[in-house]
Amino acid sequence: xxxxxxxxxxxxxxxxxxxxxxxxxxxxxxxxxxxxxxxxxxxxxxxxxxxxxxxxxxxxxxxxxxxxxxxxxxxxxxxxxxxxxxxxxxxxxxxxxxxxxxxxxxxxxxxxxxxxxxxxxxxxxxxxxxxxxxxxxxxxxxxxxxxxxxxxxxxxxxxxxxxxxxxxxxxxxxxxxxxxxxxxxxxxxxxxxxxxxxxxxxxxxxxxxxxxxxxxxxxxxxxxxxxxxxxxxxxxxxxxxxxxxxxxxxxxxxxxxxxxxxxxxxxxxxxxxxxxxxxxxxxxxxxxxxxxxxxxxxxxxxxxxxxxxxxxxxxxxxxxxxxxxxxxxxxxxxxxxxxxxxxxxxxxxxxxxxxxxxxxxxxxxx
Amino acid sequence: xxxxxxxxxxxxxxxxxxxxxxxxxxxxxxxxxxxxxxxxxxxxxxxxxxxxxxxxxxxxxxxxxxxxxxxxxxxxxxxxxxxxxxxxxxxxxxxxxxxxxxxxxxxxxxxxxxxxxxxxxxxxxxxxxxxxxxxxxxxxx
Ligand SMILES: [Fe+2]
Numbered sequence: 439x440x441x442x443x444x445x446x447x448x449x450x451x452x453x454x455x456x457x458x459x460x461x462x463x464x465x466x467x468x469x470x471x472x473x474x475x476x477x478x479x480x481x482x483x484x485x486x487x488x489x490x491x492x493x494x495x496x497x498x499x500x501x502x503x504x505x506x507x508x509x510x511x512x513x514x515x516x517x518x519x520x521x522x523x524x525x526x527x528x529x530x531x532x533x534x535x536x537x538x539x540x541x542x543x544x545x546x547x548x549x550x551x552x553x554x555x556x557x558x559x560x561x562x563x564x565x566x567x568x569x570x571x572x573x574x575x576x577x578x579x580x581x582x583x584x585x586x587x588x589x590x591x592x593x594x595x596x597x598x599x600x601x602x603x604x605x606x607x608x609x610x611x612x613x614x615x616x617x618x619x620x621x622x623x624x625x626x627x628x629x630x631x632x633x634x635x636x637x638x639x640x641x642x643x644x645x646x647x648x649x650x651x652x653x654x655x656x657x658x659x660x661x662x663x664x665x666x667x668x669x670x671x672x673x674x675x676x677x678x679x680x681x682x683x684x685x686x687x688x689x690x691x692x693x694x695x696x697x698x699x700x701x702x703x704x705x706x707x708x709x710x711x712x713x714x715x716x717x718x719x720x721x722x723x724x725x726x727x728x729x730x731x732x733x734x735x736x737x738x739x740x741x742x743x744x745x746x747x748x749x750x751x752x753x754x755x756x757x758x759x760x761x762x763x764x765x766x767x768x769x770x771x772x773x774x775x776x777x778x779x780x781x782x783x784x785x786x787x788x789x790x791x792x793x794x795x796x797x798x799x800x801x802x803x804x
Numbered sequence: 805x806x807x808x809x810x811x812x813x814x815x816x817x818x819x820x821x822x823x824x825x826x827x828x829x830x831x832x833x834x835x836x837x838x839x840x841x842x843x844x845x846x847x848x849x850x851x852x853x854x855x856x857x858x859x860x861x862x863x864x865x866x867x868x869x870x871x872x873x874x875x876x877x878x879x880x881x882x883x884x885x886x887x888x889x890x891x892x893x894x895x896x897x898x899x900x901x902x903x904x905x906x907x908x909x910x911x912x913x914x915x916x917x918x919x920x921x922x923x924x925x926x927x928x929x930x931x932x933x934x935x936x937x938x939x940x941x942x943x944x945x
Contacts, residue, residue, distance in 0.1 A: 441905070555880075557909040599906075640904070691904070780915040785900035 442642030448579045452608035464493045467605045471523035475537045477501045484528040505536045506588045514543035524565040531575030534568045538583040559598040567605040571612045573676035574624025576684015578606035592704040610673040618664045622755040623711030625660040628680035630714040634693035635686035638786040645690035648682045654739045655679035664755040695721040697781035701774045708764045715757045719749040720803045728789035761804045771800040807890045811851035815871040822869040832866030834923035843878035846886040880912035895928030
């Protein structure tokens, strides 16, 4: 190994019903005058947090899945007008990413797309605290924010050491009511993070430990959580392990399943976790020749052939198996491969993929 | 010790590489067709090169190379130490790793640069020749 690195800059606290005593954590972090950022589905829960806290001043719920540049800029404007001191993102990956991206605009000014690039941000950002309500993206600790550019029908990825939230509050009680379909898709996103981080050509000893621990836990606890949303043990483990997987990808980054999933989300707004679940078995089969030793570790952790194990898991938790079932047309496959070859995630895929090979993976998954 | 002492040394090596690329039958057209203006900002020593594939190029070239400060508006700006650029053009450095390690900074839609990566491969063969002719060391990562 030539070089490795690891850092988690987010303070992570986890516990049942932590969100009810939010102010304890907020005051320890010195956070005041927070604007709650959420989506309409999570709004009732966010309202409860707002009314129980003296450190929150308002609520903004205009965030949708696959959130777009305009939503980020409107949120930044709202926070500025309200004189907010921090953003409290309460929701899934889209909500947290939107808040993180808005912090860029709040700190640096201008339009969001002015700040595209890598290592563009040079100083700490407007603070964001995150309360995930899904066990999925791990965005509460990652150095990424993925936002859709509607004009280009593409995903724009922001990467910076300053992007991780300052505080992540993991309260599994908030995930108890998550419907089975959302539990399944967000859980498969987290599982894909664990697998791709472990197989990444940037994988290192620190990210490996987190990725494998997360994989083992998600693989075991996702089916019971989908079957019975009130399974407290499963919910606890899923929330912790999705956060561990987020820590792993912050260093190791991802692979071709994410490159393709970002393309599907950009062009056809396929939900991120669903796209990953459909694509991961095919990407694993494609990557196998390049990852021989690690393949057997995956098989060992899962107790199954990785391709078959992932596909069987997705089937068992009721996710679609084909891109054609989720709004992708056959004529999209070429453009999707073209988009994926330029996605940042492709560069850490263990096997150097060509556009033709990506198109083959898409055809196999179609 | 730094590879280059002055901006002129950067232009004699990396500027010369870009000049060669603008006339190369393989690499030139691919960069030319991108229609991009790409600025390279170097430090230690400070230097600046702008590759302009937007304006009509001079006779016999596929794009224009400006060594030194330029007022052209860039689509993408790449910023790095001159030593890093030297190592990169020896083909000894992965762009994504350099970005991840903070050795390079990219401002603008990075995808448009990544798209050009396969096209610039011939430059990794050419640059060691240029470096050798100038008596520069071999770009250790
Ligand atoms: Fe993901």
